[in-house]
Amino acid sequence: MKYTQHSNLAISIFSFIFVLMSASLAISAESETEINFETQILPILQNRCFSCHSTSGNTTKPKGGVQLDSVKGIEMSLHGAVIVAGEPEDSLLYQRITLPEGDTGIMPPPDEGAPLSTEEIDRIRKWIEQDADYGEWTGTQSESKPLMTDTHPHQPTVMPPITSLAFSHDGKYVAACSQAGVQVYDFPALNPQRTIAVSARNIHDLAFSPDGDRLAVGGGNPATEGIIEIFSWPEGKSLRILREHRDSVTAIAWRDALSLVSASLDRDIILWDLRTGTAVQRLKGHSRGVSSLCFLDDKETLVSTGVDQSVRVWDLTSGTLIRNMNNHTLPVHDLALRPDTSGLPMVVSAGDDRTVRFWQPSIGRMVKFARLKAAPLDVAWLNNGARIVATCADGAIRFVDPESVEVTGEIQVLKGWAYALAVHPRDGSIVVGGLNAQVRRIIPD
Numbered sequence: 370m371k372y373t374q375h376s377n378l379a380i381s382i383f384s385f386i387f388v389l390m391s392a393s394l395a396i397s398a399e400s401e402t403e404i405n406f407e408t409q410i411l412p413i414l415q416n417r418c419f420s421c422h423s424t425s426g427n428t429t430k431p432k433g434g435v436q437l438d439s440v441k442g443i444e445m446s447l448h449g450a451v452i453v454a455g456e457p458e459d460s461l462l463y464q465r466i467t468l469p470e471g472d473t474g475i476m477p478p479p480d481e482g483a484p485l486s487t488e489e490i491d492r493i494r495k496w497i498e499q500d501a502d503y504g505e506w507t508g509t510q511s512e513s514k515p516l517m518t519d520t521h522p523h524q525p526t527v528m529p530p531i532t533s534l535a536f537s538h539d540g541k542y543v544a545a546c547s548q549a550g551v552q553v554y555d556f557p558a559l560n561p562q563r564t565i566a567v568s569a570r571n572i573h574d575l576a577f578s579p580d581g582d583r584l585a586v587g588g589g590n591p592a593t594e595g596i597i598e599i600f601s602w603p604e605g606k607s608l609r610i611l612r613e614h615r616d617s618v619t620a621i622a623w624r625d626a627l628s629l630v631s632a633s634l635d636r637d638i639i640l641w642d643l644r645t646g647t648a649v650q651r652l653k654g655h656s657r658g659v660s661s662l663c664f665l666d667d668k669e670t671l672v673s674t675g676v677d678q679s680v681r682v683w684d685l686t687s688g689t690l691i692r693n694m695n696n697h698t699l700p701v702h703d704l705a706l707r708p709d710t711s712g713l714p715m716v717v718s719a720g721d722d723r724t725v726r727f728w729q730p731s732i733g734r735m736v737k738f739a740r741l742k743a744a745p746l747d748v749a750w751l752n753n754g755a756r757i758v759a760t761c762a763d764g765a766i767r768f769v770d771p772e773s774v775e776v777t778g779e780i781q782v783l784k785g786w787a788y789a790l791a792v793h794p795r796d797g798s799i800v801v802g803g804l805n806a807q808v809r810r811i812i813p814d
């Protein structure tokens with residue numbers, strides 16, 4: 370949806386994590402049999418760990434702040450991520466059982482007998498790689514105090530930021546993209562359900578098709594190639610990969626069931642025919658990377674924005690630039706079309722100059738703007754166009770009335786950058802995603 374220098378920085382910081390993740394995804398894709406927690410993992414923990422790490426063990430308090438006898442206990446460990454689904458190397462438990470023999474930190478401690486066997490360690494590794502599914506097991510129901518509330522318990526302390534979010538059409542799932550791939554959460558609990566493995570190394574945007582049966586994901590390898598991958602939904606099967614962009618794809622907008630447009634840091638916008646997988650139109654004009662796209666209702670007029678601070682209006686079929694509007698004074702991150710307007714179509718843009726601006730693209734006019742306390746990174750319309758909500762660089766969301774351009778509300782949601790938001794198709798709640806893979810649901814009044 371939006372591409373920022375900040376997320377660029379985050380990309381390089383976190384790309385190493387991504388390499389680890391893609392390696393483990395590749396392994397889990399081929400792994401033969403599913404490990405059953407209760408029959409294959411739990412007995413190891415019971416025999417070798419529970420004496421010190423359970424509430425019913427020799428001591429009343431689990432050792433080292435690590436409680437292993439319930440899912441809750443494991444998730445609430447004092448020391449953070451005991452188990453990181455999919456990531457054995459990031460899981461404290463796995464780290465401790467694989468230390469070199471004789472190392473003082475090895476678990477179980479040396480005076481408690483031999484280390485776990487290679488076979489046991491492999492089995493635990495596979496189970497974590499297969500997403501650490503506990504099945505029906507929840508463990509002892511003893512009281513424990515929640516210790517981690519800021520990040521999702523399944524996540525390690527450092528995760529790539531979420532850069533885009535989208536609801537499935539039935540409203541039951543939210544798909545999130547980050548440099549780690551596509552993560553699907555259930556709604557409203559926002560528990561991670563599964564990941565979809567993507568071909569692009571970095572991904573920036575995702576969008577469901579008009580009938581909701583496909584998911585397009587855009588990303589790429591910086592300064593090398595841009596990739597758009599189309600998946601079936603809900604299966605998550607890769608159907609097609611589109612490669613013509615010469616730099617990362619930053620935004621995707623579906624035109625209809627058979628075509629979509631993509632924006633890229635290579636400065637171009639491409640219209641794709643999905644029946645043939647070919648680029649049928651290439652819009653050139655932005656002098657720097659393009660960050661966001663939105664169609665007007667005619668599906669013929671396209672609005673784009675980007676790092677060059679401009680908001681541009683295009684006629685898609687002829688491929689011509691109709692207008693170029695230059696009121697923003699810094700890069701622009703996002704655009705959204707006001708729903709259900711009777712008058713001239715209106716779009717809102719969100720820029721690094723800390724403004725949200727309201728435009729009438731068909732006449733090339735900026736109507737109004739509001740300046741916020743922090744840069745808005747993603748915007749959406751609420752209440753049939755009666756107000757907008759923006760997620761901001763300080764982790765807050767802000768509501769703005771498009772008529773009075775007053776900030777009518779502000780809610781602090783995340784710690785640090787809140788890059789992405791999505792509005793539920795029916796109940797109006799907002800899901801916000803950002804730094805460290807935080808996701809939160811907000812119910813606006």
Ligand code: HEC
Binds near residue numbers: 414432451485
């Ligand atoms: C005899 C008691 C004992 C047994 C058995 C034992 N542990 Fe521990 N464990 C400890 C103590 C004490 C600590 C805290 C000191 C430390 O971190 O080394 C600890 C700490 C840990 C930690 C926290 C590491 C951190 O960085 O904070 C993990 C994870 C762990 N144990 C896992 C296990 C696992 C898995 C098993 C079984 C395979 C196990 N332990 C068996 C005593 C035990």
